[in-house]
Amino acid sequence: MFTPLQYEFFVRALIVATLVGGLCGLIGVYVVLRRMSYIGHGLSHAIFGGAVASYVLSVNFFLGASVWGFVSALLINLATRKRSISADAAIGIVTTSSFALGVALISRFRSFTRSFDAALFGNILGITQADVIAIAAVALLAAAALFVGYKYLLFTTFEPEVARFYGVPAGWTDAGFSLLLAAVIVVSLQVLGVTMIAAAIVIPPVVARLLTDEFARMLLLSVVIGALCGLGGLYMSFYLDISSGASVVLFSAAVFLIALSYTTLRSRLGSARWRRRSAASGKLEPFH
Amino acid sequence: MDITINRGDFVGLLGPSGSGKTTLIKTILGATDVYGGEVRVEGQSIAERRPRVGYVPQLETIDWNFPVTVEQVVTMGRVRRGWWYPWQRREDRLVAHEMMSRLGIADFAARHVRELSGGQKQRALLARALVSSPRLLLLDEPTSGVDIKTRDEIMHLLDELNHQDVTVIMTTHEINAVAAHLPWVVCLNGGIVDSGPPADVFTPDTLRRTYNADILVTEYMGMKLVAESPHFFGRNERGSADSSERGEHVHAASV
Incomplete structure (x- = not known):
């Protein structure tokens, strides 16, 4: 277990994977509870277009991709307000168009020399010092924003329409959340890749939801599970020699399966115990 | 119109x-x-x-599997009080408990909202509306999906509020x-x-x-x-x- 720690690149990658896992777990709670799971998948594809455009236009990657992702998220919000367009259709239109634009730019400007594989499937070994700083900065920003906006975000996530009637600035809250989500996806791209981010955002909160009915505990559990999946996934990547994005997702999927089996078993055992107790006492007890 | x-x-x-x-x-x-x-x-x-205003939506518009307790839902009615403070304030929790006691759901404060019956859910939403001290209360079908006794209790409560x-x-x-x-x-x-x-x-x-x-x-x-x-x-x-x-x-x- 300690063998890979002698390599400096692995230690750096371990810190980054753990941070990104925890960060995706944190933001993922709101994504899952807002029933926006598909948006993580869509936005990462949209941001791919922004990343390529930033490269072609010689704009800073983080800035260009974040602005692109934010605009895409706002466009999706705008499109879904039209009742005739459902959220999944809006995500499909906006993000696939953006992804297609990225592919078109690559084929038009042959000067694009960055690795496609790294962008699509993640390459944690290619992480630079600037990437680490960006990830840490977004993690701090996300933790601070979600702490300060805790009450507002909880209400807008629970009942988006009703929250406005109680004085919650729902429009600003949603815009802020979209910006934060775009930033999280941008800094996670290098580690997880376009195709794997959605799972890192969705799986930890889903596992946490299986284990608790309490919102604050779900947030905490999701961060811990996300971080552990990042850590475990990176070890798996090292020993099995597979891409970091894929291994983090596979590790997370295994954790999900264990949690699902555990909660199913717990519920079945609970029912059986209740039936045995009822039979022994000779009467049915009130069910709570 | x-x-x-x-x-x-x-x-x-x-x-x-x-x-x-x-x-x-x-x-x-x-x-x-x-x-x-x-x-x-x-x-x-x-x-x-x-x-x-205080607003009570239809029960079926809400995701009752959302991970919140009854107390959390009720204190949402005071979300703008102490807007600068991220968590529920002690004062807000006291007001929420007082309202939940008045509506007979104080014993369920720590329970998940899914565990409430139709009438109790309606009361929780009503309590949320009332802790914001509204002078105008708007309710969308507050008696749908509840039994006769609960319906009468809700109507008497609304009457009492109207008298205030x-x-x-x-x-x-x-x-x-x-x-x-x-x-x-x-x-x-x-x-x-x-x-x-x-x-x-x-x-x-x-x-x-x-x-x-x-x-x-x-x-x-x-x-x-x-x-x-x-x-x-x-x-x-x-x-x-x-x-x-x-x-x-x-x-x-x-x-």
């Missing part, structure tokens, strides 16, 4: 599904696009400032059980068909124009009530046939 509701009124909005009851409530809340005319709440146009100078506007489908007991009703069917005390409004003609159906009206202890036409549905009409001859179809014992 033109409608004026005065301070301290207790008004029921009545009409078939799609008649505009919820739309009228949401228009007062400033949640729908108003293409013409003006809506004023407490003298101020809702286009300029969203009104601060809270203006109450509610939608309902229950003509006899709810609307007939209110001091003022508004019949809607795409627009206002009629409004006034139920004794004046509940006429066969008004109800026909409201529901596009012939409805019998009768009187009981001075109250106008709607009479149900007798129907006998199913094969066992009037209970004459012995269905046990046809053999068992569904059976459950000691489950």
Whole structure:
């Protein structure tokens, strides 16, 4: 277990994977509870277009991709307000168009020399010092924003329409959340890749939801599970020699399966115990 | 439409599904696009400032599996108090507990909202609306999906609030059980068909124009009530046939 720690690149990658896992777990709670799971998948594809455009236009990657992702998220919000367009259709239109634009730019400007594989499937070994700083900065920003906006975000996530009637600035809250989500996806791209981010955002909160009915505990559990999946996934990547994005997702999927089996078993055992107790006492007890 | 509701009124909005009851409530809340005319709440146009009112939505619009406790839902009503403080303040929790005790749901404060019955869920949403100390309370079908006892309790509570100078506007489908007991009703069917005390409004003609159906009206202890036409549905009409001859179809014992 300690063998890979002698390599400096692995230690750096371990810190980054753990941070990104925890960060995706944190933001993922709101994504899952807002029933926006598909948006993580869509936005990462949209941001791919922004990343390529930033490269072609010689704009800073983080800035260009974040602005692109934010605009895409706002466009999706705008499109879904039209009742005739459902959220999944809006995500499909906006993000696939953006992804297609990225592919078109690559084929038009042959000067694009960055690795496609790294962008699509993640390459944690290619992480630079600037990437680490960006990830840490977004993690701090996300933790601070979600702490300060805790009450507002909880209400807008629970009942988006009703929250406005109680004085919650729902429009600003949603815009802020979209910006934060775009930033999280941008800094996670290098580690997880376009195709794997959605799972890192969705799986930890889903596992946490299986284990608790309490919102604050779900947030905490999701961060811990996300971080552990990042850590475990990176070890798996090292020993099995597979891409970091894929291994983090596979590790997370295994954790999900264990949690699902555990909660199913717990519920079945609970029912059986209740039936045995009822039979022994000779009467049915009130069910709570 | 033109409608004026005065301070301290207790008004029921009545009409078939799609008649505009919820739309009228949401228009007062400033949640729908108003293409013409003006809506004023407490003298101020809702286009300029969203009104601060208590709102109780329909139960089915809420995701009851969301991971929140009853207390968390109730304290959401005070979300703007101490807006700079991210967590629930002690003061807000005290007010919420007081309201939950008043509505008989204090024992469920720490429970997940999914564990509540229909009536308790309705009370939790009502408690959330009331902790914001509203002077205008808007309720969308607050008595749907609850049993008779809970319905009566909710209506008595609304009456009590109304006596404390809270203006109450509610939608309902229950003509006899709810609307007939209110001091003022508004019949809607795409627009206002009629409004006034139920004794004046509940006429066969008004109800026909409201529901596009012939409805019998009768009187009981001075109250106008709607009479149900007798129907006998199913094969066992009037209970004459012995269905046990046809053999068992569904059976459950000691489950």
